[in-house]
Amino acid sequence: MADKVRLRIAPSPTGDPHVGTAYMALFNRAYAHGHGGSFILRIEDTDQTRYNEASQREILASLDWLGLTPDEGPGIGGDYAPYVQTQRRELYTQAANRLIELGHGYRCFCTKERLEELHREQAARREPPRYDRRCWSLTQVQVEENLAQGMPYVVRMHIPEEGTTTFNDLIRGEISFENRVLNDPILLKSDGLPVYHLAVVVDDHAMEVSHVVRAEEWISSTPLHVMLYQYFGWEVPKFAHMPLLRNADRSKISKRKNNTSLKWYREQGFLPEAMINFLALMGWSMPDGREIFDYSDIEREFTFERVTTSGPVFDLVKLTNINGKYIRQLSDEELYERLQPYISPGLDRDIMRKVVPVIKDRLTRLGEFEELTGFFFGQPPPHEASLLVPKKGTPETALEALKRTRAFLDSLPEPWTHEEWEAGMRALASELGMKAGDLFMVLRVAVTGSNVSPPLYESMEILGKEEVLKRVDRAIALLS
RNA sequence: GGCGCGUUCGUCUAGAGGCCUAGGACAUCUCCCUUUCAAGGAGAAGAUCAGGGGUUCGAAUCCCCUACGCGCUACCA
Numbered sequence: 363m364a365d366k367v368r369l370r371i372a373p374s375p376t377g378d379p380h381v382g383t384a385y386m387a388l389f390n391r392a393y394a395h396g397h398g399g400s401f402i403l404r405i406e407d408t409d410q411t412r413y414n415e416a417s418q419r420e421i422l423a424s425l426d427w428l429g430l431t432p433d434e435g436p437g438i439g440g441d442y443a444p445y446v447q448t449q450r451r452e453l454y455t456q457a458a459n460r461l462i463e464l465g466h467g468y469r470c471f472c473t474k475e476r477l478e479e480l481h482r483e484q485a486a487r488r489e490p491p492r493y494d495r496r497c498w499s500l501t502q503v504q505v506e507e508n509l510a511q512g513m514p515y516v517v518r519m520h521i522p523e524e525g526t527t528t529f530n531d532l533i534r535g536e537i538s539f540e541n542r543v544l545n546d547p548i549l550l551k552s553d554g555l556p557v558y559h560l561a562v563v564v565d566d567h568a569m570e571v572s573h574v575v576r577a578e579e580w581i582s583s584t585p586l587h588v589m590l591y592q593y594f595g596w597e598v599p600k601f602a603h604m605p606l607l608r609n610a611d612r613s614k615i616s617k618r619k620n621n622t623s624l625k626w627y628r629e630q631g632f633l634p635e636a637m638i639n640f641l642a643l644m645g646w647s648m649p650d651g652r653e654i655f656d657y658s659d660i661e662r663e664f665t666f667e668r669v670t671t672s673g674p675v676f677d678l679v680k681l682t683n684i685n686g687k688y689i690r691q692l693s694d695e696e697l698y699e700r701l702q703p704y705i706s707p708g709l710d711r712d713i714m715r716k717v718v719p720v721i722k723d724r725l726t727r728l729g730e731f732e733e734l735t736g737f738f739f740g741q742p743p744p745h746e747a748s749l750l751v752p753k754k755g756t757p758e759t760a761l762e763a764l765k766r767t768r769a770f771l772d773s774l775p776e777p778w779t780h781e782e783w784e785a786g787m788r789a790l791a792s793e794l795g796m797k798a799g800d801l802f803m804v805l806r807v808a809v810t811g812s813n814v815s816p817p818l819y820e821s822m823e824i825l826g827k828e829e830v831l832k833r834v835d836r837a838i839a840l841l842s
Numbered sequence: 843g844g845c846g847c848g849u850u851c852g853u854c855u856a857g858a859g860g861c862c863u864a865g866g867a868c869a870u871c872u873c874c875c876u877u878u879c880a881a882g883g884a885g886a887a888g889a890u891c892a893g894g895g896g897u898u899c900g901a902a903u904c905c906c907c908u909a910c911g912c913g914c915u916a917c918c919a
Contacts, residue, residue, distance in 0.1 A: 582846055723882090803878065818878075819877085
């Protein structure tokens with residue numbers, strides 16, 4: 363068996379592609395590729411009750427979007443296919459049977475009702491809920507009778523009463539559990555499908571996974587997995603448990619308290635490279651302390667030694683800041699292209715090309731574009747008389763200012779230049795006894811409909827003289 | 843409850859015994875630039891390194907205890 367580096371992510375197709383999946387994919391892929399290895403996607407769809415048809419496709423699409431495409435996986439292929447667990451049932455059945463033969467597994471015929479009753483009693487006695495191993499002591503004859511009667515059963519693993527199970531975690535060091543605190547877990551469900559603990563071990567072994575890099579929540583069940591490897595006589599992979607992404611209240615990141623769907627981030631216009639950069643900053647840092655870097659840097663520099671042990675709070679504000687930085691790094695042409703999926707089909711592309719440079723510094727998400735630049739396209743936004751009036755002014759002074767500004771603009775020789783326009787406006791302001799800033803603001807509101815806008819002159823240039831005058835006229839009419 | 847994993851500015855983190863009167867980033871505030879908002883630049887404020895005991899000449903860094911947080915404790919993953 364070659365000691366090739368092979369890492370995998372094993373998401374369950376139970377809903378929208380999760381940000382935690384991307385988080386794990388990032389480090390798994392970076393480590394694998396940083397060590398000349400392979401990155402695998404395996405779909406863990408053994409829970410038929412939570413299965414979601416679209417999910418597998420969306421997981422793949424999201425990974426592609428982020429540039430975290432697997433080397434092997436469903437729809438991609440590979441030497442260890444199939445990569446979907448429901449297509450690998452035979453393997454799990456065989457493993458379960460082998461475990462029984464080895465004396466470390468047994469069939470359990472207890473009904474859900476009995477288990478519930480058992481747990482109720484235990485709860486009443488304030489004991490932890492655990493299986494009482496009743497079926498462990500079933501005789502061969504009893505088992506065969508039950509089987510002959512067609513009684514449904516699950517396969518459980520028998521955990522020894524004595525001893526401790528220890529494993530080394532690449533991030534946290536040695537971790538050990540006393541075996542007696544472990545429950546005899548179900549490995550094969552009555553529908554014949556395996557539970558995570560069985561499937562993950564069987565598949566990781568079959569797929570020759572060298573490093574199991576997964577979330578912290580799996581630490582508690584790792585001893586189970588280690589035992590299974592040992593019982594089967596298989597080589598135990600290396601383990602690394604990444605910290606769990608958290609909500610602001612420090613609970614495990616959840617849909618209720620955060621946007622966990624990768625689709626959402628894509629729709630909002632977060633750039634995949636910003637997403638990657640941000641996720642890498644969660645629980646990991648560059649040796650040189652840089653905070654802006656790309657995926658290839660992560661591949662080159664990633665080590666488990668630099669992974670934090672405490673769970674980072676997922677901070678959308680910081681992601682937004684990083685996203686803005688990445689947007690500003692884009693050339694105007696690149697930004698124009700990247701904006702395409704985020705705008706209405708009918709949007710005037712000629713105007714858009716001119717708008718991109720003036721909005722770039724103000725854009726934090728691609729999805730904001732139209733909201734921020736709507737006044738350049740189609741109808742001007744409705745003017746509000748109150749907005750047109752300067753703080754210390756009256757509607758009358760605003761009206762006067764607009765009329766004089768209109769006359770000035772109309773008389774300004776074409777083509778307009780920034781210098782001439784500005785000089786003229788300032789002269790006009792002092793003539794009117796207004797602060798220059800107030801005059802500019804009145805015009806800004808008349809032209810853009812808002813007191814917050816891209817640079818006024820550049821905006822007017824994009825709109826053109828005719829349109830600017832039209833808008834000023836509208837504002838005048840409003841105040842008259 | 844049991845077991846496990848954690849605990850450095852509001853948040854992400856640097857820090858692997860002396861370089862720490864704890865550094866950076868985001869957020870906040872101030873100033874500069876400036877026709878608004880941004881962006882950019884310069885500053886400020888912000889952490890008794892969870893608390894308490896050790897070890898040591900010396901501890902954020904090593905050990906122990908406590909507290910708190912989180913995770914697991916399903917025929918979910």
